[in-house]
Each structure stands twice: as C-alpha cells, then as structure tokens.
Amino acid sequence: MNTDILLVTLNSSYAHSSFGLRYLYANLKELQERAQIVEYTTARSPRDIVESLLSKKPKIIGLGVYIWNADESLEVVSLLKKVSPETIVVLGGSEVSHESESQKICQTADFTIKGEADFLFYEFCHGYLNLGVLPEKKFISGPLPDIKTIASPYAYYTEEDIKNRVIYVEVSRGCPYRCEYCLSSLDKSVRNFDVTTFLADMQTLLDRGTRQFKFIDRTFNLSPTTCTQILQFFLDRIHLGLFLHFEMVPDRLPTEIRDLIKQFPAGSLQFEIGIQTWNTEVAKLVSRRNDFEKVKDNFRFLSTETGVHTHADLIVGLPGEDLPSFARGFDILSEVGPDEIQVGILKRLKGAPIARHDKEWEMVYADQPPFQILRTKTMNFETLQKMNRFAKFWDLYANSGNFKTLVTTLKERSQTRDDKSFFWEFFAFSEYLSARHSQYFGISLMSLFESAMAYLTEGLQWPAEQARDLILTDYRATGKIDLPKFLRLGDEDVKRKSSPEGDLQRSSLPKRQQRHLGKLETQTS
Numbered sequence: 001m002n003t004d005i006l007l008v009t010l011n012s013s014y015a016h017s018s019f020g021l022r023y024l025y026a027n028l029k030e031l032q033e034r035a036q037i038v039e040y041t042t043a044r045s046p047r048d049i050v051e052s053l054l055s056k057k058p059k060i061i062g063l064g065v066y067i068w069n070a071d072e073s074l075e076v077v078s079l080l081k082k083v084s085p086e087t088i089v090v091l092g093g094s095e096v097s098h099e100s101e102s103q104k105i106c107q108t109a110d111f112t113i114k115g116e117a118d119f120l121f122y123e124f125c126h127g128y129l130n131l132g133v134l135p136e137k138k139f140i141s142g143p144l145p146d147i148k149t150i151a152s153p154y155a156y157y158t159e160e161d162i163k164n165r166v167i168y169v170e171v172s173r174g175c176p177y178r179c180e181y182c183l184s185s186l187d188k189s190v191r192n193f194d195v196t197t198f199l200a201d202m203q204t205l206l207d208r209g210t211r212q213f214k215f216i217d218r219t220f221n222l223s224p225t226t227c228t229q230i231l232q233f234f235l236d237r238i239h240l241g242l243f244l245h246f247e248m249v250p251d252r253l254p255t256e257i258r259d260l261i262k263q264f265p266a267g268s269l270q271f272e273i274g275i276q277t278w279n280t281e282v283a284k285l286v287s288r289r290n291d292f293e294k295v296k297d298n299f300r301f302l303s304t305e306t307g308v309h310t311h312a313d314l315i316v317g318l319p320g321e322d323l324p325s326f327a328r329g330f331d332i333l334s335e336v337g338p339d340e341i342q343v344g345i346l347k348r349l350k351g352a353p354i355a356r357h358d359k360e361w362e363m364v365y366a367d368q369p370p371f372q373i374l375r376t377k378t379m380n381f382e383t384l385q386k387m388n389r390f391a392k393f394w395d396l397y398a399n400s401g402n403f404k405t406l407v408t409t410l411k412e413r414s415q416t417r418d419d420k421s422f423f424w425e426f427f428a429f430s431e432y433l434s435a436r437h438s439q440y441f442g443i444s445l446m447s448l449f450e451s452a453m454a455y456l457t458e459g460l461q462w463p464a465e466q467a468r469d470l471i472l473t474d475y476r477a478t479g480k481i482d483l484p485k486f487l488r489l490g491d492e493d494v495k496r497k498s499s500p501e502g503d504l505q506r507s508s509l510p511k512r513q514q515r516h517l518g519k520l521e522t523q524t525s
Contacts, residue, residue: 003056003057005060008064010041020092026153027151042068042072058087064093065095066095071369090113090124092112094350097351098114098351099350100139111134112138115144167214169215172217175218178287180286181354182352211243228257238264246270247272250312261302273311285318285357302337312340317387319363327423327424330422386431389433393430402477429459433451445478452471452474472487
C-alpha cells in the first residue's frame with residue numbers, strides 16, 4: 001500500500017518511541033490518512049531502511065534527526081537522494097535546528113524545518129500534496145505554535161508501544177533557566193498545555209494499560225500548583241502499580257510538593273535532578289543557578305523521608321572545572337544521598353551558548369556525534385579519557401545496583417583516606433579496571449564480578465576468603481545459583497535457590513529501580 005507521507009526516525013533502541021513523530025502525525029489534519037509513522041533503530045542497516053521506506057512509494061519523507069542518530073541519518077538521506085531523487089526529504093529535530101546551513105545532511109536533504117514543527121510540517125505537506133507548491137527556501141522556520149492549539153499525540157501510541165516501549169508525555173515546553181550547555185537556554189519562556197485536557201489524556205493512557213510515564217518537561221516542579229495537581233492525579237491511581245519519571249529543579253521542593261511525594265510507594269517515583277557542577281564559579285560561568293544549601297536539604301529529605309528514586313547529574317568538562325574541583329563536587333553529592341549519580345561528559349549541542357567559552361577556556365570538541373569535549377584549559381585529553389572510563393565503570397558498578405555491597409565498602413574505605421574522598425577511592429578502582437579491560441564496552445556481568453574480586457585481592461591486597469565473601473553477597477543478590485570458579489573455595493560448588501524478586505508493585509518497576517529498592521527497605525525496616 002502506498003503512503004504519501006512517511007514520518008521516520010532512528011531510535012537508539014527498540015524500547016524508545018518517538019514523541020516528536022506522534023506530534024507531527026496528530027497535527028496533519030486531513031492528511032493523516034495519507035501518512036504513516038515508521039520507526040527503526042540505529043542498529044538497522046541504512047540500506048535496509050531505505051529499501052523499506054521506498055517500498056511504500058512515499059512522496060514525502062519527514063526524518064527526525066537527533067544527536068544519537070545523526071551519523072546514521074546522514075547515510076539514510078544520502079542513499080535516498082541517490083536512488084530516489086524524486087522523493088522529497090524533509091528534516092527536523094534538535095540536531096538540525098541550529099547551524100543547519102553548514103551541515104552536510106541538511107545540504108543533502110531537500111528541506112529542513114528548524115524548531116518546533118507541529119504546524120510547519122503540515123503546512124509543507126499541504127502545500128506540496130494539495131497545491132503542488134514547494135517552499136522557495138531550503139530552510140523553513142516560523143513562530144512557535146500556540147501550545148493550547150496543538151493536537152494531542154497520545155492516541156497514536158500503539159498497543160505495542162504501551163506494552164513494550166517508553167511512553168513519553170509533557171505538560172509544558174520550554175525552560176526559564178539559561179544554562180549555556182543546554183538548548184533549552186534558548187527558550188524565551190515556559191509554555192503550558194491545558195492541565196485538564198492533559199489529565200484526560202493520561203486517564204485514557206491508563207485505561208489502555210500504560211503503567212510507566214516519562215515526563216520530558218525540563219522543569220516539572222517549576223509551578224507548584226501544576227506539579228501538585230498532576231502528582232495528586234497519579235497518587236489517586238497509584239494502586240495500579242505506576243512508575244513516574246520527572247526532571248526536577250533541584251532547589252525547588254516546597255511543602256505542598258513534599259507532602260505529596262511522601263505518600264507515594266517506594267520506587268514509584270524517579271526524579272532526575274540536574275546538578276551539573278558544585279563549583280560556584282563554574283556554575284556562574286555557564287549561567288547555572290542553584291541554591292546549594294537548598295539542594296542539600298532537598299536531597300536529604302528525598303533520601304530519608306521518601307521512597308523516591310533519585311538520579312543526579314554531574315557534567316565533566318565544563319569551562320573552568322578541573323579534576324580536583326569535580327572530585328569535590330562528586331564527594332558532596334555522594335554524601336547527600338542520591339540513588340544514582342550520572343557522570344556525563346560535556347557535549348557541544350549545536351546552537352548552545354556554551355560555544356562563547358571556546359576561545360578563553362580552550363574548549364575542543366570531537367567533530368563526530370555525540371560531539372564530546374576532548375580537552376579544555378583545565379582538563380587535558382588524558383584526563384578526559386580517564387573520566388570517560390570512570391563514568392562508564394561508575395555506571396556499571398554503582399548505578400546498576402548490582403554491586404551495592406562493594407560500592408558501600410569502597411565508600412566506607414574512603415573515610416580512612418587522608419582526603420576522605422569517595423571520588424578518588426573509586427577513581428583508583430576505575431584505573432585498575434581500565435588496565436584490566438582493553439575496552440570498557442560490552443563487559444559481561446560475570447567479568448565485572450571477576451574484576452571486582454581481582455581488585456580486592458590484587459589491588460587492595462585483601463585475603464581471598466574475605467574478598468570472596470564480599471563479592472558473593474552481591475553475586476547472590478542477582479539471583480544466580482551456580483558459583484563461578486573464581487568464587488569457589490576448594491571444591492565448593494554451592495547452589496542456592498534465588499527468592500522471588502519483590503512483590504507485584506516492585507515487579508512493575510524498571511529493573512534498575514528494583515535493584516535499588518533494597519536500600520529503601522533497609523531504611524524503613
């Protein structure tokens with residue numbers, strides 16, 4: 001069956017769904033019946049993707065381009081224009097909304113829509129398909145759409161999406177802050193959808209079986225009134241076994257929000273909280289505003305009085321930040337109790353104002369996606385390479401929840417150091433792992449356990465039995481039964497039945513959150 005309009009993107013994995021494509025489809029009006037959403041992953045061969053697309057005989061292909069699929073998207077567009085030059089290719093998405101004219105993919109495609117395309121894409125398709133008219137300019141832009149008139153995308157999540165994929169939702173667009181490393185710093189204001197209409201859409205998703213919601217609002221708790229209204233809506237339905245993810249402003253948790261979130265079951269809420277740096281001078285340089293005392297108080301509240309799963313972000317490579325400064329920030333953050341610390345490497349997002357620091361702070365970025373920082377005036381290439389590995393090993397060991405006993409032990413051991421730094425304690429572990437593994441991707445869980453055992457016995461000179469007992473605690477917590485050779489003493493080959501992992505409420509949560517729930521149960525027992 002021929003389809004005149006294909007709405008296409010390459011997701012990073014099958015579990016992700018494209019929120020943007022569903023918005024475009026929802027706002028195609030009378031052209032909807034001539035359109036289809038088609039999603040692939042970046043692992044799919046560009047040739048296979050092009051073959052699949054052209055088999056539907058489209059007249060227009062709208063392609064969403066983002067930092068995670070930029071290279072693959074360029075290959076797809078290049079192939080499309082070589083084998084089917086008559087097919088009109090229109091680009092959109094954050095990666096092509098800025099510095100567009102200089103990008104090869106934009107030069108190769110027929111047109112690029114810059115910014116929010118909810119209405120602009122419809123106008124393009126209507127002009128071409130109904131009137132036979134194409135825009136005179138290759139790059140298309142227009143005013144921001146009136147948010148109250150944008151058609152809702154939620155009906156276009158399929159049953160397969162609801163069952164198997166992340167369901168993204170939003171109640172606002174924009175951000176009032178001006179953090180220079182983020183594209184949201186270009187927003188002029190925050191625009192809000194009608195809350196009553198939004199909650200009606202959420203009820204429909206619930207009725208269809210949705211149990212996990214990921215809010216993409218940059219500052220969900222900016223308005224306490226809206227925040228509490230939405231939290232109360234989900235709290236009233238929490239018995240369904242829900243999991244909700246929000247991005248929160250770290251120093252903004254007034255009493256009315258605190259009182260609500262204390263009522264949610266452990267693990268049902270996840271807050272992503274951007275700290276980025278604890279260095280006040282660096283924060284000032286990149287226009288990041290945080291009341292650090294309030295941030296500390298809020299984290300302590302979340303850790304000790306709620307069951308919220310907290311995910312805090314730090315960025316390596318900001319202008320003016322050196323490694324000792326980052327280490328101090330990491331140590332402060334680890335003390336206030338987030339469940340996960342996401343160590344990210346600075347990326348140069350096209351259009352982000354952080355580019356103004358390039359000369360003064362000697363900021364050099366990679367030319368290929370994800371455009372990570374390579375060196376700065378205060379962090380050389382070698383240091384940033386080490387921090388790339390630190391970030392990966394921290395995620396594999398600490399954030400995964402698979403090594404809670406080991407990580408707790410390393411944190412306790414750090415207090416015997418002269419500097420009492422958990423960062424430098426884990427950094428030493430990371431350096432050992434870097435020497436042991438030629439690459440830090442694709443390491444099996446079994447190899448991670450074996451490397452941890454080796455570090456305790458070789459790196460820290462622990463007695464083998466003491467090291468084995470510690471690692472065995474974490475190994476058993478994963479539910480594994482057979483002992484691998486490196487965990488056996490003599491001829492021992494113990495088998496132990498794993499217990500069922502949690503109740504129905506826990507089993508509905510993402511696996512990583514399930515593994516972290518042990519901490520919450522310990523606190524409340």
